[in-house]
Amino acid sequence: MTRRPDRGGAPTLATVAAEAGVSRQTVSNALNSPDLLRPETLTRVQEAIERLGYSPNRAARNLRTRASHLIGLRVEPAVEDSANALMDRFLHSLVESTRDAGYHVLLFTCGQVGADASLDAGTAEAVTAEADPMDGYDELLRSAAVDAFLLTDTYRGNPQAAWLEERGVPFVAFGRPWGDPAARHPWVDVDGRAGVMLAVDHLVERGHERIAWVGWQKGSYIGEDRRSGWADRLHEHGLSTSRLSARGDDTLDFGRRAAHALLDSEHPTAFVCGSDTLAMGVLRALHERDLTPGPELSVVGFDDSLAAQVCSPGLTSVRQPLEQVAVEIVKHLGDLLAHRPLTELGRTLVPTLSVRATT
Amino acid sequence: MTRRPDRGGAPTLATVAAEAGVSRQTVSNALNSPDLLRPETLTRVQEAIERLGYSPNRAARNLRTRASHLIGLRVEPAVEDSANALMDRFLHSLVESTRDAGYHVLLFTCGQVGADASLDAGTAEAVTAEADPMDGYDELLRSAAVDAFLLTDTYRGNPQAAWLEERGVPFVAFGRPWGDPAARHPWVDVDGRAGVMLAVDHLVERGHERIAWVGWQKGSYIGEDRRSGWADRLHEHGLSTSRLSARGDDTLDFGRRAAHALLDSEHPTAFVCGSDTLAMGVLRALHERDLTPGPELSVVGFDDSLAAQVCSPGLTSVRQPLEQVAVEIVKHLGDLLAHRPLTELGRTLVPTLSVRATT
DNA sequence: GGCTACTATTGGATCGTTCCAGCGAAGCAC
DNA sequence: GTGCTTCGCTGGAACGATCCAATAGTAGCC
Numbered sequence: 001m002t003r004r005p006d007r008g009g010a011p012t013l014a015t016v017a018a019e020a021g022v023s024r025q026t027v028s029n030a031l032n033s034p035d036l037l038r039p040e041t042l043t044r045v046q047e048a049i050e051r052l053g054y055s056p057n058r059a060a061r062n063l064r065t066r067a068s069h070l071i072g073l074r075v076e077p078a079v080e081d082s083a084n085a086l087m088d089r090f091l092h093s094l095v096e097s098t099r100d101a102g103y104h105v106l107l108f109t110c111g112q113v114g115a116d117a118s119l120d121a122g123t124a125e126a127v128t129a130e131a132d133p134m135d136g137y138d139e140l141l142r143s144a145a146v147d148a149f150l151l152t153d154t155y156r157g158n159p160q161a162a163w164l165e166e167r168g169v170p171f172v173a174f175g176r177p178w179g180d181p182a183a184r185h186p187w188v189d190v191d192g193r194a195g196v197m198l199a200v201d202h203l204v205e206r207g208h209e210r211i212a213w214v215g216w217q218k219g220s221y222i223g224e225d226r227r228s229g230w231a232d233r234l235h236e237h238g239l240s241t242s243r244l245s246a247r248g249d250d251t252l253d254f255g256r257r258a259a260h261a262l263l264d265s266e267h268p269t270a271f272v273c274g275s276d277t278l279a280m281g282v283l284r285a286l287h288e289r290d291l292t293p294g295p296e297l298s299v300v301g302f303d304d305s306l307a308a309q310v311c312s313p314g315l316t317s318v319r320q321p322l323e324q325v326a327v328e329i330v331k332h333l334g335d336l337l338a339h340r341p342l343t344e345l346g347r348t349l350v351p352t353l354s355v356r357a358t359t
Numbered sequence: 360m361t362r363r364p365d366r367g368g369a370p371t372l373a374t375v376a377a378e379a380g381v382s383r384q385t386v387s388n389a390l391n392s393p394d395l396l397r398p399e400t401l402t403r404v405q406e407a408i409e410r411l412g413y414s415p416n417r418a419a420r421n422l423r424t425r426a427s428h429l430i431g432l433r434v435e436p437a438v439e440d441s442a443n444a445l446m447d448r449f450l451h452s453l454v455e456s457t458r459d460a461g462y463h464v465l466l467f468t469c470g471q472v473g474a475d476a477s478l479d480a481g482t483a484e485a486v487t488a489e490a491d492p493m494d495g496y497d498e499l500l501r502s503a504a505v506d507a508f509l510l511t512d513t514y515r516g517n518p519q520a521a522w523l524e525e526r527g528v529p530f531v532a533f534g535r536p537w538g539d540p541a542a543r544h545p546w547v548d549v550d551g552r553a554g555v556m557l558a559v560d561h562l563v564e565r566g567h568e569r570i571a572w573v574g575w576q577k578g579s580y581i582g583e584d585r586r587s588g589w590a591d592r593l594h595e596h597g598l599s600t601s602r603l604s605a606r607g608d609d610t611l612d613f614g615r616r617a618a619h620a621l622l623d624s625e626h627p628t629a630f631v632c633g634s635d636t637l638a639m640g641v642l643r644a645l646h647e648r649d650l651t652p653g654p655e656l657s658v659v660g661f662d663d664s665l666a667a668q669v670c671s672p673g674l675t676s677v678r679q680p681l682e683q684v685a686v687e688i689v690k691h692l693g694d695l696l697a698h699r700p701l702t703e704l705g706r707t708l709v710p711t712l713s714v715r716a717t718t
Numbered sequence: 719g720g721c722t723a724c725t726a727t728t729g730g731a732t733c734g735t736t737c738c739a740g741c742g743a744a745g746c747a748c
Numbered sequence: 749g750t751g752c753t754t755c756g757c758t759g760g761a762a763c764g765a766t767c768c769a770a771t772a773g774t775a776g777c778c
Contacts, residue, residue: 010501012734023758028736038756055501059421060734063763068418070465075454085665088447095434095466104504105466106429109454142369142414145463252669277669284671307666310611310636312643371764382728387766397726419764422733 011052020048031056062144070106071098071333072146074136076153077109085305086322087152090174093326094150101330106146110135133159141169148333150174161185170336172329176346178221186332187346188325192222192302195318195351196229199272199300202316202353204237206295208270213245214258214282215274223247226274226302244268255281256288263289269297270359276301276308279315283358298359314356321349370411379407390415421503429465430457430692431505433495435512436468445662445681446511449533452685453509460689465505469494492518500528507692509533520544529695531688535705537580545691546705547684551581551661554677554710555588558631558659561675561712563596565654567629572604573617573641574633582606585633585661603627614640615647622648628656629718635660635667638674642717657718673715680708 013024020027022045029036030045037045048054062068073094075087095105137160140146148170151160158180164171165185177183203211213230216223227245234241243266246258255278262268263285273279279301286293293299293313301308304319328347335342372383379386381404388395389404396404407413421427432453434446454464496519499505507529510519517539523530524544536542562570572589575582586604593600602625605617614637621627622644632638638660645652652658652672660667663678687706694701 010503013736014734024734025736025759026757029757032736036756041756053501055498057422057734058502058504059418059425059427060763061736062418063416063422063765064734064736066418066763075451077451077455085447091450091466092434092436092468095468096436099468107450107454107464107466109451109458139414142412143417144369145417280669280671287671305666306664307669310639310666311670312639312646372766373764383764384729384766385727388727391766395726400726416764419733420766422735423764423766425733 010057011054012057016045016048016052016054019052020045066144067147067337068145069103070146071103072106072108072137072140072149073152074149075107075109085307086303086320090152090322090326093323094329097326097330098333101334103147103330103333105150106140108136108140134163137164137169141167147337148172150329150333158183170333172332172336174325174329175222176348184345186336186342188328188332189346189348190320190325191348191350192226192318193229193232195302195320195353196226196272197233198351198353199302199316199318200230200233200237202355202359203270203272203298203300204239206298206359208298209239210244210266210268211239211270211272212262212266212268213241213247213274214255214262214271214278215245215247216250216278218247223274230272250275250277252277252281252284255279256285258282259285260288271299273299273301276303276305276315276317279317279358280307280311283311283315293358295359300353300359304354308354308356313358316356316359317354318351319354320351324349369416370413371416375404375407375411375413378411379404425503426506426696427504428462429505430462431465431467431496431499431508432511433508434466434468445664445679449511449681449685452682453688456685456689457692460693462506462689462692464509465499467495467499493522496523500526506696507531509688509692517542529692531691531695533684533688534581535707543704545695545701547687547691548705548707549679549684550707550709551585551677552588552591553707554661554679554712555585555631556592557710557712558661558675558677559589559592559596561714561718562629562631562657562659563598565657565718567657568598569603569625569627570598570629570631571621571625571627572600572606572633573614573621573630573637574604574606575609575637577606582633589631609634609636611636611640611643614638615644617641618644619647630658632658632660635662635664635674635676638676638717639666639670642670642674652717654718659712659718663713667713667715672717675715675718676713677710678713679710683708 013027016027017024022041026037026041027045027049030042030049034042091105098105137149149164151158151171151173152175158173158177161171161173161177161180161183165183171185173185173187174189176187176189177185200211211230211234213227215227218224227247231241231245244262246262248254248258255273258278259271259282262271271279271282273282279299282299283293286297286299291297299315301315301317304317308315308317328349332342372386375386376383381400385396385400386404386408389401389408393401457464496508508523510517510530510532511534517532517536520530520532520536520539520542524542530544532544532546533548535546535548536544559570570589570593572586574586577583586606590600590604603621605621607613607617614632618630618641621630630638630641632641638658641658642652645656645658650656658674660674660676663676667674667676687708691701
C-alpha cells in the first residue's frame with residue numbers, strides 16, 4: 001500500500017521501511033547503529049532487508065556522508081621492470097586488506113593522453129609532456145571521488161607527498177620520506193638495509209670472504225640504503241669492501257657488465273645485488289664465462305620476483321613482506337580516516353631471504 | 360552576496376553559478392552540453408569554473424544519473440604465477456584506456472576472509488570455504504557502486520559470465536566464452552593458437568623438424584587451443600607430432616620432467632611451451648643435462664613474462680598484445696554502457712613473437 | 719500585429735541516504 | 749502528580765548534482 005511505485009528499480013530505504021513497518025531512519029539505524037534499536041525491531045528490519053535483497057545506494061550515502069570509501073592508487077605508465085611485477089603481489093594483499101576495512105581501491109593514472117601523444121609530437125614538447133607529478137590527484141580530490149591516497153613511489157623525492165601534506169589530504173606512503181625529515185605523514189616501508197644484511201650473513205656463513213655489491217646508481221636513496229647493509233655488515237664481519245662495489249642503472253646489461261669487470265679485477269666469490277634484474281645480469285655474465293653459480297660462486301638478488309623463482313638455477317633473493325606492508329598501510333589509513341591519533345608515524349618491516357640454488 | 364556560506368568546503372554548482380551570474384543549470388550545461396550555451400555565456404562560466412577550481416561532486420552526479428563511471432575488476436587471491444604477472448601489464452593499459460573513456464577501475468576481491476580462515480579451519484569446511492564465484496559482484500551491483508564488470512578468468516567455465524548475463528548486467532570478458540556457444544556477452548581474447556603457429560613457423564624456418572609440445576593439462580580450453588596451433592601447423596608443414604606432446608600442470612617441475620622424458624625417448628630439437636613457467640622448466644632440464652639452448656636446441660615460451668626477458672639465455676616467447684586488448688575491452692564497455700549496438704560480439708587479437716637467444 | 723518556432727536560460731523537483739530536532743512513552747525521584 | 753531524563757522512533761531538511769517543464773527573448777512568416 002504505502003510502498004512506492006518502484007519501477008523495477010532496486011529497493012531503497014523507503015521500500016524496506018514500508019516492508020518492515022517502520023520509518024526510513026529506523027532502517028538506516030539498523031544498518032549503521034544497530035544498538036539504537038530494540039532487539040525485536042532490529043530483527044524485523046533485518047528480515048525485511050534480507051527479503052528484499054537490499055544494499056544501501058553507495059552514491060547517496062557518499063553524497064550525504066561526504067566519504068566515498070575509496071582509496072586512490074595511481075599506477076604509473078607501464079614500464080616493464082621488476083618494480084611493476086612487485087606491485088602485483090602488493091595489489092592483491094592491498095585489495096584484501098582494504099576490503100576488510102570497508103574500503104575499495106580505485107586505480108587511476110595521469111590525465112595526459114600519454115603514449116600516443118608523445119609519439120606524434122616527438123619534438124621539444126617532450127619537456128612539457130613530462131608527466132606532471134600531481135596529475136590525476138587533484139581532480140579526484142576536488143570531485144571527492146576518493147577519501148585518501150596511497151603513494152607508492154616515494155623514491156622520486158616525493159613531490160606528491162609534500163603537495164598532499166600541504167593540503168591536508170589524508171594519505172599513507174609505501175616508502176620512507178627519504179631526505180625529507182620535515183615530513184609528517186604516515187608511511188610504511190621495508191628495511192632494505194636489513195634485508196641485504198640477511199644476504200651477507202647467509203653468504204658469510206657459507207664461507208665467503210670476497211662479497212661484491214652490484215646496485216643502483218649513486219643518489220638513489222633506496223639504492224644507497226640497501227648498499228649500506230652490504231658495506232656495514234661486511235665491516236662488522238671484518239671483511240673488506242674495497243673496490244668490490246659497482247653502481248649503475250637498474251638493468252640486466254649493467255649487472256652483466258659490472259659482474260665481468262669485477263670478476264676480471266677483484267675475483268669476488270659472491271655477488272649481492274640491489275635488484276633481481278641486476279642479479280640476472282650477473283648470472284648472464286657467469287653463463288658467458290661458463291661459470292656455474294652455486295655455493296662456491298654465489299649470487300643473491302633483491303625482490304624475489306617470479307624470474308628469481310623460475311630461472312635456472314633458482315636465484316636466492318631478498319623477499320619483501322608485501323602482504324604485511326599492505327596490512328600496515330590499511331591500518332594507518334583507517335586511523336587517519338577515523339581521525340584517530342596515529343600511534344606512530346612510520347613503520348619499517350623486515351624482509352626475509354628466499355634461499356635457492358645460486359647460494 | 361548571493362554566494363552561499365561556504366564553510367571552507369569545495370565549490371559547488373551554486374557557487375560557480377553565483378560567480379558567473381547565471382543559474383545552476385546553466386553551469387551544469389556548460390559542462391555536459393556546452394553547445395546549448397551562447398558562446399559568450401560559455402566562456403564566462405568556464406572562467407568562473409577555472410577561477411574557483413571547481414570539479415563536479417562525483418557522489419551527487421552518480422546519485423542523480425544512476426551511474427558511477429566505475430568498472431569493477433575482481434583480483435583473485437594471490438597466487439604467484441605468470442598469469443598474475445601478466446595482469447600487471449594489462450592493468451596499466453586498462454587504467455589508461457578507461458581514463459580516456461571517462462571511467463575508473465575499481466578493484467575488489469571475494470568477501471570472505473579468505474586465506475586466514477582456511478588456514479585455521481583446514482577441515483571438511485574447506486568445501487564451503489571454496490570461493491563463491493559470485494562473491495563481491497552481487498554487493499557492488501546492488502549498491503550501484505559500479506556500472507559494469509570486467510571478467511578476466513573465463514577459462515574456469517565462467518560461472519560469473521552466466522550469472523551476470525542472466526541479470527542483464529553489463530560486462531565484457533577478457534577471454535572467449537569457451538564451451539558456451541549460447542553466450543551473448545561481448546568479449547575480447549588473444550588468439551593463442553595463432554601465437555603458437557608463429558612459434559612453429561619460426562622454428563621450421565630455422566630448420567627444426569622434431570618440434571615437441573609441453574603444455575597445460577588436457578581439458579583446459581586455453582591449453583588445448585594453444586596446443587592445436589602446434590599440432591595443426593606441424594601437419595601443415597608435413598611434420599609429425601607423434602609422441603612429441605606432453606601435457607600436465609603449469610609448473611616449473613612438470614616442464615622439467617616432461618623435457619627429460621621427451622629428450623630420453625624422442626630426441627626433439629625444439630620445444631614449444633604453453634607457458635613461460637613450463638619453458639623455464641624445460642630450460643632447467645637442458646641445464647641439468649649440460650645442454651645449451653640456442654638455434655640448434657630451441658625453446659619457446661608463452662606470455663613473454665619478465666622472467667623470459669631476463670633469464671639467461673633470454674627465452675623466445677609469444678607475447679600477448681595486452682595493451683590492445685585493454686583498448687578493445689574499453690571500446691566494448693563504452694558501447695555497452697552507451698547502449699550502442701555492438702558491432703561485433705567477440706574479437707580475437709593476434710600475438711607477436713619476441714625472439715631471444717633460446718632460438 | 720499576431721501567430722508559430724526556436725533558442726538560451728531558469729527554478730523547482732528529484733535521486734537515496736544521513737543529520738537533526740522533536741515527540742510520545744516509560745522510568746525514576748521527590 | 750510533577751518534573752526530569754532516557755529510550756525508541758519519526759519526519760522534515762539537506763548533501764550537490766541533473767531532469768524536466770516553463771519562461772523570456774528573438775526571429776520568421778503571412
